[in-house]
Amino acid sequence: MTLFKLLGNKRLFIMLFGLILFIALMGFTLGGRLNLSWPEKFVHDTVTFVQQIFYKPASYVSGFIKDVSNLKDVHEENERLKIAVAQYTRDKAHYNAIQAQNESLMDALKFTERQKKLNLPYEYRIAQVTSINVADPFNQTINVNLGSKNGVRQGMPVISVEGVVGMISRVYEFSSTVQLLTNLDDKDPSSRPISATIMGKEKKSFGMIESYDHSSGTFSMTRIEEDDEIAEGDTVVSSGEGGIFPKGLILGTVISINVGEFGLTRTATVQPAATYRDWRELFIVITPDANETGKEAK
Amino acid sequence: MNRNWMIGFMFILFLLEGTVLPVLIPDAWQGRIVPQFVFMVILYHAVYQHRHTSLLMGLGFGFLQDIVYYGHMIGPHAFSMGLLGYLVGLLFTSRNATLFSMMAIAVFGSFANQTILFAVYSLFGINRMTYEYALFDFMIPSLFVQLLFALAIYVPMRTWFDRLSGKASAEDEQG
Secondary structure: OHHHHHHHOHHHHHHHHHHHHHHHHHHHHOOOOOOOOHHHHHHHHHHHHHHHHHHHHHHHHHHHHHHHHOHHHHHHHHHHHHHHHHHHHHHHHHHHHHHHHHHHHHHHOOOOHHHHHHHOOOEEEEEEEEEEOOOOOOOOEEEEOOOHHHOOOOOOEEEOOOOEEEEEEEEOOOOEEEEEHHHOOOOOOOOOOEEEEEOOOOOOOOEEEEEEEOOOOEEEEEEEOOOOOOOOOOEEEEOOOOOOOOOOOEEEEEEEEEEOOOOOOEEEEEEEOOOOOOOOEEEEEEOHHHHHHHHHHO | OHHHHHHHHHHHHHHHHHHOHHHHOOHHHOOOOOOOHHHHHHHHHHHHOOHHHHHHHHHHHHHHHHHHOOOOOOOHHHHHHHHHHHHHHHHHOOOOOOHHHHHHHHHHHHHHHHHHHHHHHHHOOOOOOOHHHHHHHHHHHHHHHHHHHHHHOHHHHHHHHHHHHHHHHHHHHHO
16 A cells, blocks of 8 residues: 555656656666767767867967976977977888888788788878767766767777877767867777787787776786786887787887786786877877778668 | 846856866866755745745756756756755745754755765766775765855855845735
8 A cells, every 4th residue: 555655656656657767767877878869969069069169269378388398398308399390200211211111011911902901001181179078987988079970980999199099989970079089998898908019029928908007107007928928118019919909009118917817827017198188189090990890880 | 027037147156067067176176066055045935935845846947957968867856856855845945044944954955965965876886986985085085065055155145035025025015
């Protein structure tokens, strides 16, 4: 009898109904959805467009203040860059010769078009940041102003000048959402680990960047074999094995190497290359492979 | 007309939250200060206006936040802001709440909001932090910022609501 009375309470009934509705909605929208509904697209595109108007002047002002305070270091930095440029021009001659040789070898070995495409340098598109999610520490995302109309597809890596920042997680018509690498989690089935290697030791080193530790601000690189030549201070780059994440993107620097969970492999602590603050421009890496899979999914 | 202006103000506040605040927060505190200023305005509405107003505003701005920053799922913010807007309105609605009681509601409200978000993300297996760590890492530091914001908007909000109720009663007398 009391149960019926309780159910007769309209307010309680509506609240319980709302709770069920919300849990269903969260469960439904959880994980990778390829096609978003039009209200989401409309709201996201219009709001990010307006946000861009606010974000641009704010970031310019803060950039200007930072530039003024960095004025002293400019001379020193200039000297350093001059040396670096001299080195690059020397390397460029070497690179050109090797590239020509590589192409002729590819022809001689009758590479298919697809195989040739995989060896091309990637196309980078500059994207302006429109807003940053600071109101939710569990869901660190930023919005950029390029969308599916500009050839962006889900899963493309996003880099800053320093290194990899994240991956495109949702694509709308004129904007897209970037999920930061700080959301990497080895226990979450929807977050994919990144296969990584060491710059300069590509054939002798392999590991997986699997998770991000919030308290220390570092990645952990697991599944490194015992005879691996990894050392402290090495630069970690993506290896491209596994096919999803393209190769040669800078991820971070090795700080320390420890014995892994079961003692059979080793685990390295990696300091991220990107600083995860003060965003202005980011580059979306347009990968030929991601392009093709995106078309297939359509 | 008046309410439309208020919604416009809250929308601009929402925009500033995602664009200007990340620039203003010092580098060392980034990720540790979690400003939810729109939610503070919703709490004001819950206390000085009606609980249904704050429920609708909480749902509306919660969904806006969820859709614009859609990372894992849609719903946590709409759920917690709507629920808290309604509950606070149900428990504490009084036109004459003092500064002190309003600040207490602001602190407990935003604390409850963070806790509900933590619980929802833990329920769906996204969050891996322990509650203790989250508490000291960002919940308590951001409570101070929330409190400061609530203090800053106290006087403008009170005059706004007083003018609103004054107008409404004047219209009643005329009608």
